[in-house]
Amino acid sequence: MYLEDRTVRLQLWDTAGQERFRSLIPSYIRDSTVAVVVYDITNLNSFQQTSKWIDDVRTERGSDVIIMLVGNKTDLADKRQIT
Numbered sequence: 001m002y003l004e005d006r007t008v009r010l011q012l013w014d015t016a017g018q019e020r021f022r023s024l025i026p027s028y029i030r031d032s033t034v035a036v037v038v039y040d041i042t043n044l045n046s047f048q049q050t051s052k053w054i055d056d057v058r059t060e061r062g063s064d065v066i067i068m069l070v071g072n073k074t075d076l077a078d079k080r081q082i083t
Contacts, residue, residue: 012036013028015028022056025056025057025060026060029057029060029061032061032065033061033064033065033066034065034066034067034068035054035057035061035065035066035067035068036067036068036070037050037053037054037057037067037068037069037070038070038071038072039069039070039071039072039082040071040072040073041071041072041073041074041076041080041081041082042073042076042079042080042081043081044081044082047071047081047082050069054067054069
């Protein structure tokens with residue numbers, strides 16, 4: 001991916017929030033400067049779990065890492081649990 005005059009490497013890892021992938025976080029985010037944590041707006045537990053994922057990222061990468069929190073499934077507005 002190109003950003004202005006620089007080449008930026010973009011890798012997306014989808015763990016589907018599964019606990020069994022937590023131990024792989026260090027290898028997923030090695031050398032990362034940005035993390036995107038995605039939750040399901042129709043699932044309160046999904047949102048509540050984001051704090052654990054964010055803590056894991058900060059533990060591995062420090063407090064300078066940029067973290068974006070993104071809600072998905074916005075097409076299911078009638079089932080929204082997170083506002």
